[in-house]
Amino acid sequence: MKEKNATYVNCVHCGKCLPACPSYNIGFNEFLSPRGRVRIVLTDYADSLPLRAGKVRESMSSCLLCGRCEKVCPNDVNIVELIINEKIKLEDFAKKDFSSDKLALNILKNKREILLKTALKIANIPFVKKLSGRNSPLPEGKSFIGSRDLIFNADAAAAQSPSGNRPALRAPLLERRGVAGEDSDTSSEKPPSPLLKKETGAIREHSDASLENQRTLALKNERGVDDGKNIFKAGYFGGCVFNAVYPQISMDTVTSLTKNGVEVFVPKMQGCCGLPFISSGDLKSFKELAVNNALSFKGKKLDYIVTSCASCSYSINKLYPEYFNENEENYTEIMDFSKKLISIWSFFNEFKKHGFEIKKGKLDNETEAVFHIPCHLSNMPDFKPDSTNKKLIGEPGLIADKIEGLKLKPLKYNYCCGNGGMFNVRHYDLSKKITKRKFKEIKEAAPQEILTSCSGCMFSLKDQSGILKHSQTIPVSHLISIYTHSLQGEK
Amino acid sequence: MDKKLISEFESLLGKDRVLSETEELLCYSYDATSKDFMPEVVVFPLNAEEISKIVKLCLKYNNTPIVGRGSGSGFSGGSLPLKGGVVVSFTKMNRILELDEENMFVTVEPGIINADLKSYLSEKGYFYPPDPASYEFSTIGGNVAECSGGPSAVKYGVTKDYVAALEVITGEGEIMHTGSKTVKNVSGYNLTQLFAGSEGTLGLFSKITLKILSKPKEKSLILASYDDINKGFKAAISLLKLRNRPSMLEFMDKFSIESVKSIFKSDIIKITGKFLFIIEADGYKEEVEKSIGEYKKILEEFSPVFLFASEKSEDKKVIMDARKAISPSLRKYGDLKINNDIAVPINKIPEMLAFLEETSKKYGIPVINFGHFGDGNIHVNIMLDKSNAEMSEKGGKAKYDVLKKAVELGGSLSGEHGIGLEKKEFMKLKYDAYYMNLLKNIKKVFDPQNIINPGKIF
Numbered sequence: 001m002k003e004k005n006a007t008y009v010n011c012v013h014c015g016k017c018l019p020a021c022p023s024y025n026i027g028f029n030e031f032l033s034p035r036g037r038v039r040i041v042l043t044d045y046a047d048s049l050p051l052r053a054g055k056v057r058e059s060m061s062s063c064l065l066c067g068r069c070e071k072v073c074p075n076d077v078n079i080v081e082l083i084i085n086e087k088i089k090l091e092d093f094a095k096k097d098f099s100s101d102k103l104a105l106n107i108l109k110n111k112r113e114i115l116l117k118t119a120l121k122i123a124n125i126p127f128v129k130k131l132s133g134r135n136s137p138l139p140e141g142k143s144f145i146g147s148r149d150l151i152f153n154a155d156a157a158a159a160q161s162p163s164g165n166r167p168a169l170r171a172p173l174l175e176r177r178g179v180a181g182e183d184s185d186t187s188s189e190k191p192p193s194p195l196l197k198k199e200t201g202a203i204r205e206h207s208d209a210s211l212e213n214q215r216t217l218a219l220k221n222e223r224g225v226d227d228g229k230n231i232f233k234a235g236y237f238g239g240c241v242f243n244a245v246y247p248q249i250s251m252d253t254v255t256s257l258t259k260n261g262v263e264v265f266v267p268k269m270q271g272c273c274g275l276p277f278i279s280s281g282d283l284k285s286f287k288e289l290a291v292n293n294a295l296s297f298k299g300k301k302l303d304y305i306v307t308s309c310a311s312c313s314y315s316i317n318k319l320y321p322e323y324f325n326e327n328e329e330n331y332t333e334i335m336d337f338s339k340k341l342i343s344i345w346s347f348f349n350e351f352k353k354h355g356f357e358i359k360k361g362k363l364d365n366e367t368e369a370v371f372h373i374p375c376h377l378s379n380m381p382d383f384k385p386d387s388t389n390k391k392l393i394g395e396p397g398l399i400a401d402k403i404e405g406l407k408l409k410p411l412k413y414n415y416c417c418g419n420g421g422m423f424n425v426r427h428y429d430l431s432k433k434i435t436k437r438k439f440k441e442i443k444e445a446a447p448q449e450i451l452t453s454c455s456g457c458m459f460s461l462k463d464q465s466g467i468l469k470h471s472q473t474i475p476v477s478h479l480i481s482i483y484t485h486s487l488q489g490e491k
Numbered sequence: 492m493d494k495k496l497i498s499e500f501e502s503l504l505g506k507d508r509v510l511s512e513t514e515e516l517l518c519y520s521y522d523a524t525s526k527d528f529m530p531e532v533v534v535f536p537l538n539a540e541e542i543s544k545i546v547k548l549c550l551k552y553n554n555t556p557i558v559g560r561g562s563g564s565g566f567s568g569g570s571l572p573l574k575g576g577v578v579v580s581f582t583k584m585n586r587i588l589e590l591d592e593e594n595m596f597v598t599v600e601p602g603i604i605n606a607d608l609k610s611y612l613s614e615k616g617y618f619y620p621p622d623p624a625s626y627e628f629s630t631i632g633g634n635v636a637e638c639s640g641g642p643s644a645v646k647y648g649v650t651k652d653y654v655a656a657l658e659v660i661t662g663e664g665e666i667m668h669t670g671s672k673t674v675k676n677v678s679g680y681n682l683t684q685l686f687a688g689s690e691g692t693l694g695l696f697s698k699i700t701l702k703i704l705s706k707p708k709e710k711s712l713i714l715a716s717y718d719d720i721n722k723g724f725k726a727a728i729s730l731l732k733l734r735n736r737p738s739m740l741e742f743m744d745k746f747s748i749e750s751v752k753s754i755f756k757s758d759i760i761k762i763t764g765k766f767l768f769i770i771e772a773d774g775y776k777e778e779v780e781k782s783i784g785e786y787k788k789i790l791e792e793f794s795p796v797f798l799f800a801s802e803k804s805e806d807k808k809v810i811m812d813a814r815k816a817i818s819p820s821l822r823k824y825g826d827l828k829i830n831n832d833i834a835v836p837i838n839k840i841p842e843m844l845a846f847l848e849e850t851s852k853k854y855g856i857p858v859i860n861f862g863h864f865g866d867g868n869i870h871v872n873i874m875l876d877k878s879n880a881e882m883s884e885k886g887g888k889a890k891y892d893v894l895k896k897a898v899e900l901g902g903s904l905s906g907e908h909g910i911g912l913e914k915k916e917f918m919k920l921k922y923d924a925y926y927m928n929l930l931k932n933i934k935k936v937f938d939p940q941n942i943i944n945p946g947k948i949f
Contacts, residue, residue: 009826012819013521015564015628019604028535028582028602030563031510036518043517055514074819 008082010075011038017069017079022416022434023062023423032062034069034079041086053090060087062427064420064434065279066375067314081322087281105276105422109285116244117143134428135463137245144243144250150266155258233263235297235305237341239312240272241455252484253308253344259487260351260359264306269296275315276422283323290320291330294337305337308344308480310454311421314376316341343377344480345395345453352398361486363405370411370447371396371479372438372461374454378414396453396479403486409445419456432467435460439467442474451479492531492575496552500534500577503544508535508583519578522563522570523625524913525827530558530572535583539658539666539697542579546664546695546942549577554940559691561602561630566830567911569637569690573946579695581632587611588698596655596672598700601632618706620647623907624815632696638688640907642739642771642814645731645865647704649907651687658698659686662938672700685933690909691944693937707773710738711783712807715790716748716764716797723766724841726793727864730770731837735782739771740865741814744844747861750820751813764796768864769810817861818870824857825874827883829890830913834868835902846896847871854885858893868906895920910948918949 017034018024024033037059043049044056060083069079116139122128123136234257242249254264274289293316297305307313320338324331342350348358371393383395389408390397400408418424418434438461442450450461461476468474500509510516510533521527536542549555556576563570572578581602589598590612597619599608605619605626612619622641623629629639635657640649656670670676670683686693717723723742730737743751745765752762770790772782783800790798801807821828835843844860847869851858857874871893875886894904894917904914904921918927927949934941 010822012523012525012822012828013563014523014625014819015562016625016819018562019606019628027507028580028585029510029515030518030580030582031515033518039517039521040514049513049517051514051517055512059514059518074816075822 007075007077008038008042008079011035011042011077012075013039014074016072016074020068020072022064022066022068022418022420022437023430025437026430026433031059034063037063037083037086038077038079041082044086044089056086057090060090062423062430064375064416064418064423065275066416066420068375068378068416071378084278084281084319087279088283090281105280105282105285109272109277109289116240120245135465137241137459137462139245141247144238144247145266145268145270147268149268150264152254152258152264152266154261154263232303233265233301234347235300235302235340236264236266237270237273237293237297237305237307237312237316238266239307239309239455241458242309246455246458246478249308249478249481252478252481253306256344256480256484256487257306257347259484260348260356262351265300265302267296267300273309273312273315275311275319278315278319278323279420279422286319287323290316290324290334294320294330294333297337297340298333302340304347304350305341306344306347307341308453308478310343310374310377311456313341313343343395343453345377345399348398349383349395358398358402359487360402360404361483361488363403363482363486366405366407367448367482368407368409368446369449369451369482370409370442370445371400372411372417372442372450372452372457373414374452374457375416377453399479399483403483405486406482409447411445412441415441417452417457417460419454419460421456424456424460431460432463435463436467439464443468447474449482450474450476451482452476453479492555493552496548496555497532499548499552500532500545503548504534504536504541508537509533519560519563519580520572522565522568524566524568524571524830524911526568526571526912528571528573529575530578531555531575533578533580535580537583539660542660542695542697543664543666545577545579546660546662549942550664550940554942556942556945557695558944559601559632559636559695561633562604562625562628564625564629565633565637565911566832566908567637567690567905567913569909569911569944569947570633571912573912576942581630581696584632584697585630590615590617591672594672595703595705596700597703598656598698599631601630601635601696601699603631605629605631605634612703613706616706617703619653619701619703621650621653624818627815631699631701635687635696635699636689636691637907637909640863640866640868642741642769642863642865644863644868645740646736646738646773651684653702654683654687654699655702656698656700657683657686657696659694659696661694662940662943666697667694670700674702688909690911690947692934692947694943707738707775709776709779709802710771710773710807711779711802712800712810713770713772713783713786713790714762714767714797714799714810715770715795716762716767717793718765718796720766720841720844722793723768723795726790726795727768728837729789729792730786731865733782733785735772735774735778735785737770737782737786737865738773739769741769741862742864743767743769743814743817743861744859746824746857746859747817747821750823750859751816762797767797769814814861818872821859821872821874824859824872825876827875827877827886829873829875829886830908831871831873831890831893832862832868832906832908833871833894833897833902833904834866834906835897835900837864837867839900839902840864840867840869843869843896843900843902847893850889850892854889856882856885856889858889863906866906867902891917912947915948 013035021034030036040056040059044051063083065080067080120136120139124138236254238250257264270293272289274286278286316338320334324334352358373393385391387401389400392408392410415438416434417438418431424431458476464473497511516530519533520529534545549557556574557579558572559579560570561581584600585602586600609619620643621639622643623639634650635654638649638651655672659667748762748767770786772779847858847860859872860869862868862870873886873889875882898920904917931949
């Protein structure tokens with residue numbers, strides 16, 4: 001642990017973190033609480049009591065890394081980091097015994113999407129499901145990222161025709177990618193896509209993008225550098241789930257950008273953000289993945305790198321800088337990548353700040369929805385809540401504002417969904433209990449649709465069996481998908 | 492501890508409601524004081540019958556000590572298992588059992604968090620005033636045991652003023668009922684109010700009936716600060732004499748202001764001055780407007796250096812968050828805090844504060860003060876360096892001086908935290924042997940074997 005982060009000594013055991021913690025709220029057992037965990041770690045450091053690794057692991061692994069405790073802590077104790085470091089110390093991952101979460105991690109690390117999909121598909125066969133007693137997400141279509149880097153041209157004409165009735169530009173990309181439940185060959189029925197794929201070699205470079213200062217680039221000034229075209233460039237970081245399990249969300253994110261006149265670059269080399277690994281105590285794999293991701297975007301002179309997964313943002317923005325030292329190889333690349341990565345919501349916020357107009361969309365049918373704020377999104381940067389939607393959900397409210405026909409309803413408490421990444425895999429039953437608590441407030445709001453912006457939250461929120469009757473199932477979507485569909489004049 | 496007691500608990504409650512592993516017990520060994528004691532087992536009952544059986548089992552097995560615990564957020568060690576034994580966690584007993592809208596009473600289980608009860612009532616248009624700084628995480632059971640108070644005490648009183656009836660399990664394992672849902676009740680001794688503030692030493696609560704009020708429609712805040720303590724004091728006394736006295740009259744000294752300055756980051760609130768008051772008016776809209784106008788006029792007569800009024804809920808949140816953050820954020824003045832919550836008659840506050848400043852100078856250690864001006868309850872924080880033994884000794888002496896002075900001024904050793912472990916050695920400053928013996932005998936009546944929270948208060 002970096003000495004600067006030894007804030008645990010500041011814990012005065014006031015107990016303020018208890019009600020904030022999703023795992024504490026399952027059974028009100030302080031062994032599964034932030035204050036309890038801090039005490040266990042402290043005792044371990046002081047070596048003042050003989051503690052057994054198995055029990056310590058039990059307490060640590062029940063932490064969802066949601067960070068809600070840190071948000072309420074009056075003494076700024078870095079509780080999550082303390083827990084992660086304890087997990088690393090325990091070398092959770094080094095255990096020799098076989099477990100399903102280890103298998104899942106292995107698949108993620110080696111980017112064997114086919115394996116991941118096969119494993120998830122097997123897990124979804126009824127008798128396997130019954131045997132394991134758990135629900136697993138079903139992959140929806142082919143992976144988003146294939147064997148080549150992708151470039152999506154900014155849709156310059158979209159400004160004049162937001163409904164999308166433009167001359168058909170058949171995108172080879174779309175031919176390869178079916179949407180769940182659709183045969184890709186019949187996709188000609190869909191409105192023609194304006195997306196184009198180019199070869200890697202065709203990437204244009206920005207003239208004056210300085211690495212030090214990417215976040216504050218005066219984007220406006222750069223307009224016009226590309227042969228007079230008003231284009232700026234974003235990278236897209238998909239993350240494992242939006243690449244392999246819900247690829248349509250990646251497509252929707254990219255489309256939301258291109259429709260707003262942004263060029264998008266997607267390097268094929270990128271992989272998992274690493275959060276599942278570090279949350280399992282596997283620092284080595286986490287760092288390998290971080291370096292891989294950073295290098296895959298290196299030197300591309302992008303204005304921003306956008307992700308639509310809140311947990312990926314958390315991992316890359318918050319954890320990457322914590323676990324790399326200045327004298328380490330690739331430190332500069334890691335920091336550049338971390339600084340440049342931005343959530344899709346922050347991106348549009350920046351986009352607007354620089355004077356660009358965000359396109360408005362319209363839903364065919366008015367929809368009442370709730371937006372579940374992912375824990376990892378709730379630490380949003382200073383943001384002025386000047387509209388009802390922004391007051392309700394913060395930064396994503398900016399995009400919600402642009403969707404005519406979308407009516408957001410408040411959620412009373414904004415509880416955690418219960419996913420917590422590997423927490424859901426390791427403690428499925430506990431996870432479901434938290435999800436159940438979440439659905440109490442969702443049911444009260446009675447939405448037609450649940451929106452969110454995190455891959456983990458989507459898993460948990462879609463897993464409604466045992467919580468809602470089958471006939472009452474509420475569809476779950478990424479807000480960016482709804483936005484993109486509203487731009488296309490369809491939903 | 493007899494292992495058989497643990498297995499008896501397991502067969503009574505089921506294994507998932509009994510904790511006995513070291514690592515689990517460790518998480519029940521502390522509260523918000525800096526002391527810790529390991530329990531030998533933690534149990535989670537769900538009702539009075541189970542609690543009664545737990546107590547009876549403890550009597551059967553060598554009179555094993557029992558300590559009740561809510562959120563473990565107390566400042567006097569009330570929930571610490573001083574002599575090991577059993578911690579009874581009430582956290583699973585957190586239901587609202589009945590809202591009696593006609594009589595305006597609510598009956599709850601002790602494990603419900605104060606803020607959860609407040610928000611439940613607020614939605615229905617009702618109001619439960621007691622608001623200790625910990626109300627977002629402390630339980631009603633703990634609040635009743637310690638007779639917690641908060642800023643609203645100046646207008647609305649403290650927890651005991653709202654406890655109407657209790658279901659209690661005594662040290663003999665008997666389930667007893669006190670009080671009634673009536674305001675008037677003179678029939679035998681007032682045991683309900685005896686339990687309120689008994690620091691968990693007379694019995695374990697299983698049901699609590701609280702009086703509720705209808706919710707004030709509006710609230711509005713004023714911040715006012717003074718460089719001259721005496722002028723500020725006169726202004727505050729004048730506010731208390733009003734028929735529409737403030738619903739909150741908090742004060743912070745210059746160190747407390749400094750320690751939470753970053754929370755007041757809003758540009759509008761730039762605090763100056765050495766002595767800050769946070770004043771609130773509540774009621775109907777016209778009432779609040781009138782009160783605020785009146786308060787302002789009075790405050791201005793005594794030449795404040797800073798005056799700020801706001802009706803905005805955002806401002807109120809910032810101000811109250813800052814107020815609540817003082818206690819935990821004092822760490823920057825020292826890593827060991829001796830936290831006293833003396834109460835003195837209001838007209839003795841200036842004398843007490845002057846004494847505190849002297850004490851700080853005398854021992855050369857920071858003494859930081861804030862609290863509830865309206866009820867004379869001052870939080871005196873003596874800040875020490877854990878590793879400095881000499882300083883700790885001085886801190887102990889300072890604490891003695893402070894408590895002695897409070898008693899001399901006709902005040903109390905503790906306004907709202909309770910005596911617990913933290914102040915029991917100072918009880919003799921206030922009470923003679925006869926009085927102390929009386930207290931001990933009262934405990935004996937409810938708990939003949941001295942198993943309920945032994946070692947606290949005396």
